[in-house]
Amino acid sequence: MDAIRFNDVTVQYRTRRGGAHTALKNFDLAVRDQEFISLVGPSGCGKSTVLRAAARLIAPTSGSIALEGERTLRGFERVAIVFQRPNLLPWLNVLDNILYPVRVLRRVSQEDRARASALLKMVGLTDASQRAPEELSGGMQQRVAICRALVLNPKILLMDEPFSALDALTREEIQFELRRIHEATRMTTLFVTHSVSEAVLLSDRIAIMSSAVGKAPILCQIELNERSEDVLTTEKFTTYARRVRNGIYGRSDAAVAA
Numbered sequence: 001m002d003a004i005r006f007n008d009v010t011v012q013y014r015t016r017r018g019g020a021h022t023a024l025k026n027f028d029l030a031v032r033d034q035e036f037i038s039l040v041g042p043s044g045c046g047k048s049t050v051l052r053a054a055a056r057l058i059a060p061t062s063g064s065i066a067l068e069g070e071r072t073l074r075g076f077e078r079v080a081i082v083f084q085r086p087n088l089l090p091w092l093n094v095l096d097n098i099l100y101p102v103r104v105l106r107r108v109s110q111e112d113r114a115r116a117s118a119l120l121k122m123v124g125l126t127d128a129s130q131r132a133p134e135e136l137s138g139g140m141q142q143r144v145a146i147c148r149a150l151v152l153n154p155k156i157l158l159m160d161e162p163f164s165a166l167d168a169l170t171r172e173e174i175q176f177e178l179r180r181i182h183e184a185t186r187m188t189t190l191f192v193t194h195s196v197s198e199a200v201l202l203s204d205r206i207a208i209m210s211s212a213v214g215k216a217p218i219l220c221q222i223e224l225n226e227r228s229e230d231v232l233t234t235e236k237f238t239t240y241a242r243r244v245r246n247g248i249y250g251r252s253d254a255a256v257a258a
Protein backbone atom coordinates (compact mmCIF):
# COMPACT_ATOMS: atom_id res chain seq x y z
CA MET A 1 0.00 0.00 0.00
CA ASP A 2 1.22 3.53 -0.75
CA ALA A 3 1.95 5.69 2.28
CA ILE A 4 0.47 8.78 0.64
CA ARG A 5 -1.65 8.76 -2.48
CA PHE A 6 -2.69 11.96 -4.24
CA ASN A 7 -5.46 11.17 -6.64
CA ASP A 8 -6.40 13.78 -9.24
CA VAL A 9 -5.99 16.59 -6.69
CA THR A 10 -6.95 20.13 -7.62
CA VAL A 11 -6.52 22.99 -5.15
CA GLN A 12 -7.94 26.43 -5.72
CA TYR A 13 -7.32 29.30 -3.36
CA ARG A 14 -9.82 32.09 -2.91
CA THR A 15 -8.26 35.40 -3.79
CA ARG A 16 -8.98 38.59 -1.89
CA ARG A 17 -10.95 39.94 -4.77
CA GLY A 18 -13.31 36.98 -4.55
CA GLY A 19 -11.84 35.05 -7.50
CA ALA A 20 -10.17 31.65 -7.49
CA HIS A 21 -6.52 30.82 -8.13
CA THR A 22 -5.68 27.29 -9.24
CA ALA A 23 -2.47 26.32 -7.47
CA LEU A 24 -2.61 22.61 -8.31
CA LYS A 25 -4.51 20.79 -11.02
CA ASN A 26 -5.16 17.06 -11.46
CA PHE A 27 -2.11 16.19 -9.36
CA ASP A 28 -1.27 12.50 -8.99
CA LEU A 29 1.52 11.09 -6.88
CA ALA A 30 2.01 7.83 -5.02
CA VAL A 31 4.52 8.04 -2.18
CA ARG A 32 5.77 4.58 -1.32
CA ASP A 33 5.92 3.27 2.20
CA GLN A 34 9.22 4.15 3.90
CA GLU A 35 10.56 6.22 1.05
CA PHE A 36 12.10 9.67 1.22
CA ILE A 37 10.67 11.72 -1.60
CA SER A 38 11.40 15.36 -2.37
CA LEU A 39 9.29 17.86 -4.27
CA VAL A 40 11.29 20.36 -6.28
CA GLY A 41 10.26 22.88 -8.90
CA PRO A 42 10.09 26.58 -9.70
CA SER A 43 8.78 29.03 -7.14
CA GLY A 44 4.98 29.05 -7.07
CA CYS A 45 4.54 25.66 -8.77
CA GLY A 46 2.56 24.32 -5.83
CA LYS A 47 5.05 22.38 -3.69
CA SER A 48 3.86 23.77 -0.37
CA THR A 49 0.27 23.33 -1.48
CA VAL A 50 0.90 19.60 -1.98
CA LEU A 51 2.41 19.36 1.48
CA ARG A 52 -0.31 21.38 3.17
CA ALA A 53 -2.96 19.26 1.50
CA ALA A 54 -1.24 16.06 2.69
CA ALA A 55 -1.17 17.50 6.23
CA ARG A 56 -4.88 18.33 5.96
CA LEU A 57 -4.10 21.98 6.59
CA ILE A 58 -6.07 22.73 3.43
CA ALA A 59 -8.77 20.70 1.73
CA PRO A 60 -8.51 19.90 -1.98
CA THR A 61 -11.14 21.50 -4.18
CA SER A 62 -11.49 18.14 -5.91
CA GLY A 63 -9.72 14.79 -5.87
CA SER A 64 -8.58 12.86 -2.83
CA ILE A 65 -5.55 12.22 -0.66
CA ALA A 66 -5.17 8.95 1.20
CA LEU A 67 -2.69 8.49 4.02
CA GLU A 68 -1.95 4.81 4.48
CA GLY A 69 -5.09 4.03 2.57
CA GLU A 70 -7.36 6.26 4.66
CA ARG A 71 -8.99 9.44 3.50
CA THR A 72 -9.70 10.76 6.96
CA LEU A 73 -6.94 11.58 9.34
CA ARG A 74 -7.83 9.43 12.30
CA GLY A 75 -5.00 9.23 14.80
CA PHE A 76 -3.35 12.40 13.58
CA GLU A 77 -0.28 11.59 15.64
CA ARG A 78 0.74 9.30 12.80
CA VAL A 79 1.64 12.36 10.72
CA ALA A 80 4.12 15.06 11.75
CA ILE A 81 5.11 18.25 10.03
CA VAL A 82 8.22 20.44 10.18
CA PHE A 83 8.11 23.96 8.76
CA GLN A 84 10.80 26.40 7.72
CA ARG A 85 10.68 28.07 11.12
CA PRO A 86 11.04 25.94 14.24
CA ASN A 87 8.13 27.67 16.04
CA LEU A 88 9.21 26.50 19.48
CA LEU A 89 7.22 27.68 22.49
CA PRO A 90 9.43 30.30 24.16
CA TRP A 91 8.14 29.66 27.70
CA LEU A 92 9.03 25.94 27.63
CA ASN A 93 12.51 24.48 27.84
CA VAL A 94 13.86 22.22 25.08
CA LEU A 95 12.71 18.96 26.64
CA ASP A 96 9.21 20.28 27.31
CA ASN A 97 8.97 21.63 23.76
CA ILE A 98 9.74 18.16 22.44
CA LEU A 99 7.17 16.61 24.78
CA TYR A 100 4.50 19.16 23.92
CA PRO A 101 2.66 17.03 21.29
CA VAL A 102 2.44 14.20 23.84
CA ARG A 103 1.06 16.58 26.45
CA VAL A 104 -1.68 17.69 24.08
CA LEU A 105 -2.83 14.08 23.74
CA ARG A 106 -2.29 12.54 27.16
CA ARG A 107 -0.23 12.44 30.34
CA VAL A 108 3.50 12.34 29.72
CA SER A 109 4.92 8.98 30.81
CA GLN A 110 8.40 7.96 31.82
CA GLU A 111 8.70 6.27 28.43
CA ASP A 112 7.86 9.52 26.65
CA ARG A 113 10.59 11.27 28.61
CA ALA A 114 13.07 8.55 27.74
CA ARG A 115 12.13 8.82 24.07
CA ALA A 116 12.53 12.61 24.10
CA SER A 117 15.96 12.23 25.69
CA ALA A 118 16.96 9.61 23.15
CA LEU A 119 15.90 11.93 20.32
CA LEU A 120 17.90 14.78 21.84
CA LYS A 121 20.90 12.48 22.03
CA MET A 122 20.43 11.49 18.40
CA VAL A 123 20.74 15.12 17.31
CA GLY A 124 23.60 15.86 19.74
CA LEU A 125 21.64 18.16 22.05
CA THR A 126 21.58 16.25 25.31
CA ASP A 127 23.24 19.12 27.15
CA ALA A 128 20.61 21.59 25.94
CA SER A 129 17.57 19.80 27.35
CA GLN A 130 16.89 22.36 30.10
CA ARG A 131 17.70 25.46 28.06
CA ALA A 132 15.20 27.96 26.67
CA PRO A 133 14.72 28.07 22.87
CA GLU A 134 16.04 31.65 22.70
CA GLU A 135 19.38 30.43 24.03
CA LEU A 136 19.86 28.15 21.03
CA SER A 137 21.19 28.80 17.53
CA GLY A 138 18.85 28.48 14.53
CA GLY A 139 20.27 25.05 13.67
CA MET A 140 19.82 23.82 17.23
CA GLN A 141 16.23 25.10 17.29
CA GLN A 142 15.43 23.30 14.06
CA ARG A 143 16.91 20.09 15.49
CA VAL A 144 14.56 20.48 18.45
CA ALA A 145 11.64 20.98 16.04
CA ILE A 146 12.60 17.71 14.33
CA CYS A 147 12.72 15.90 17.69
CA ARG A 148 9.28 17.33 18.51
CA ALA A 149 7.98 16.00 15.19
CA LEU A 150 9.39 12.55 15.93
CA VAL A 151 8.31 12.24 19.56
CA LEU A 152 5.02 10.50 18.79
CA ASN A 153 6.80 8.12 16.44
CA PRO A 154 4.84 9.15 13.33
CA LYS A 155 4.57 6.97 10.25
CA ILE A 156 4.72 9.94 7.92
CA LEU A 157 6.92 13.03 8.15
CA LEU A 158 6.09 16.13 6.09
CA MET A 159 8.80 18.79 5.79
CA ASP A 160 8.37 22.18 4.13
CA GLU A 161 11.76 23.72 3.37
CA PRO A 162 12.92 22.90 6.89
CA PHE A 163 16.53 23.99 6.38
CA SER A 164 16.18 27.06 4.19
CA ALA A 165 16.67 29.51 7.06
CA LEU A 166 19.96 27.91 8.16
CA ASP A 167 23.50 28.89 7.22
CA ALA A 168 25.21 26.70 4.62
CA LEU A 169 27.42 24.68 6.99
CA THR A 170 24.69 23.99 9.53
CA ARG A 171 22.38 23.06 6.69
CA GLU A 172 24.82 20.49 5.34
CA GLU A 173 25.35 18.99 8.78
CA ILE A 174 21.64 18.70 9.52
CA GLN A 175 20.97 17.18 6.07
CA PHE A 176 23.30 14.29 6.84
CA GLU A 177 21.65 13.94 10.22
CA LEU A 178 18.19 13.79 8.67
CA ARG A 179 19.27 11.11 6.23
CA ARG A 180 20.74 9.09 9.11
CA ILE A 181 17.47 9.49 11.02
CA HIS A 182 15.56 8.34 7.97
CA GLU A 183 17.76 5.30 7.54
CA ALA A 184 17.26 4.42 11.21
CA THR A 185 13.48 4.93 11.28
CA ARG A 186 12.45 4.42 7.61
CA MET A 187 9.68 6.90 8.20
CA THR A 188 7.94 7.88 4.98
CA THR A 189 9.11 11.44 4.32
CA LEU A 190 7.72 14.04 1.92
CA PHE A 191 10.19 16.90 1.70
CA VAL A 192 9.84 20.25 -0.05
CA THR A 193 13.03 22.05 -1.03
CA HIS A 194 14.43 24.64 -3.44
CA SER A 195 17.84 23.03 -3.31
CA VAL A 196 18.58 20.47 -5.99
CA SER A 197 21.65 19.11 -4.21
CA GLU A 198 19.71 18.78 -0.95
CA ALA A 199 17.03 16.80 -2.78
CA VAL A 200 19.59 14.51 -4.45
CA LEU A 201 21.49 13.94 -1.22
CA LEU A 202 18.41 13.06 0.82
CA SER A 203 15.93 11.40 -1.50
CA ASP A 204 15.09 7.96 -2.73
CA ARG A 205 12.99 9.67 -5.39
CA ILE A 206 12.47 13.24 -6.54
CA ALA A 207 9.25 14.58 -8.01
CA ILE A 208 10.00 17.53 -10.27
CA MET A 209 7.03 19.84 -10.56
CA SER A 210 6.49 22.24 -13.41
CA SER A 211 5.42 25.88 -13.46
CA ALA A 212 2.72 24.83 -15.92
CA VAL A 213 -0.25 24.11 -13.67
CA GLY A 214 -1.66 20.66 -14.39
CA LYS A 215 1.50 19.17 -15.88
CA ALA A 216 2.41 15.81 -14.29
CA PRO A 217 5.59 15.79 -12.20
CA ILE A 218 8.66 14.03 -13.58
CA LEU A 219 9.89 11.33 -11.24
CA CYS A 220 13.55 10.62 -10.77
CA GLN A 221 14.94 7.67 -8.84
CA ILE A 222 18.14 8.41 -6.88
CA GLU A 223 20.42 5.50 -6.17
CA LEU A 224 23.45 6.36 -4.09
CA ASN A 225 25.38 3.82 -2.09
CA GLU A 226 26.24 6.29 0.61
CA ARG A 227 24.93 9.63 1.76
CA SER A 228 27.98 11.20 3.33
CA GLU A 229 30.12 14.22 2.51
CA ASP A 230 32.20 12.17 0.09
CA VAL A 231 29.28 11.59 -2.22
CA LEU A 232 28.82 15.31 -2.96
CA THR A 233 31.80 15.42 -5.32
CA THR A 234 31.18 12.14 -7.15
CA GLU A 235 30.25 12.05 -10.82
CA LYS A 236 27.09 10.12 -10.03
CA PHE A 237 25.89 12.84 -7.68
CA THR A 238 26.58 15.67 -10.11
CA THR A 239 24.91 13.73 -12.94
CA TYR A 240 21.75 13.33 -10.86
CA ALA A 241 21.83 17.01 -9.92
CA ARG A 242 22.20 18.01 -13.58
CA ARG A 243 19.30 15.80 -14.62
CA VAL A 244 17.04 17.20 -11.93
CA ARG A 245 18.03 20.75 -12.85
CA ASN A 246 17.29 20.01 -16.51
CA GLY A 247 13.92 18.63 -15.47
CA ILE A 248 13.12 21.82 -13.57
CA TYR A 249 14.09 24.06 -16.47
CA GLY A 250 12.38 21.84 -19.02
CA ARG A 251 15.57 21.08 -20.95
CA SER A 252 16.28 17.81 -22.73
CA ASP A 253 18.27 15.23 -20.75
CA ALA A 254 15.46 15.53 -18.25
CA ALA A 255 15.12 13.19 -15.33
CA VAL A 256 14.47 9.54 -15.99
CA ALA A 257 11.00 8.43 -15.00
CA ALA A 258 10.86 6.15 -11.99
Ligand SMILES: Nc1ncnc2c1ncn2[C@@H]1O[C@H](COP(=O)(O)OP(=O)(O)OP(=O)(O)O)[C@@H](O)[C@H]1O
Pocket residue numbers: 013014015021022023041042043044045046047048049050194
Ligand atom coordinates in the same frame (compact mmCIF):
# COMPACT_ATOMS: atom_id res chain seq x y z
N1 LIG B 1 -3.31 31.31 0.62
C1 LIG B 1 -3.19 31.53 -0.68
N2 LIG B 1 -4.10 32.30 -1.35
C2 LIG B 1 -4.00 32.53 -2.68
N3 LIG B 1 -3.02 32.00 -3.46
C3 LIG B 1 -2.09 31.24 -2.85
C4 LIG B 1 -2.12 30.95 -1.45
N4 LIG B 1 -1.06 30.17 -1.13
C5 LIG B 1 -0.41 29.97 -2.29
N5 LIG B 1 -1.02 30.60 -3.32
C6 LIG B 1 -0.60 30.58 -4.74
O1 LIG B 1 -0.64 29.24 -5.18
C7 LIG B 1 0.49 28.95 -6.00
C8 LIG B 1 1.28 27.80 -5.38
O2 LIG B 1 1.85 28.24 -4.15
P1 LIG B 1 2.80 27.31 -3.27
O3 LIG B 1 3.16 28.08 -2.05
O4 LIG B 1 2.20 25.99 -3.11
O5 LIG B 1 4.06 27.18 -4.26
P2 LIG B 1 5.56 26.72 -3.95
O6 LIG B 1 5.99 25.90 -5.13
O7 LIG B 1 5.66 26.09 -2.62
O8 LIG B 1 6.29 28.13 -3.96
P3 LIG B 1 7.70 28.55 -3.31
O9 LIG B 1 8.72 27.64 -3.94
O10 LIG B 1 7.88 29.96 -3.76
O11 LIG B 1 7.60 28.40 -1.84
C9 LIG B 1 1.27 30.24 -6.14
O12 LIG B 1 0.87 30.86 -7.35
C10 LIG B 1 0.81 31.06 -4.95
O13 LIG B 1 0.85 32.44 -5.23
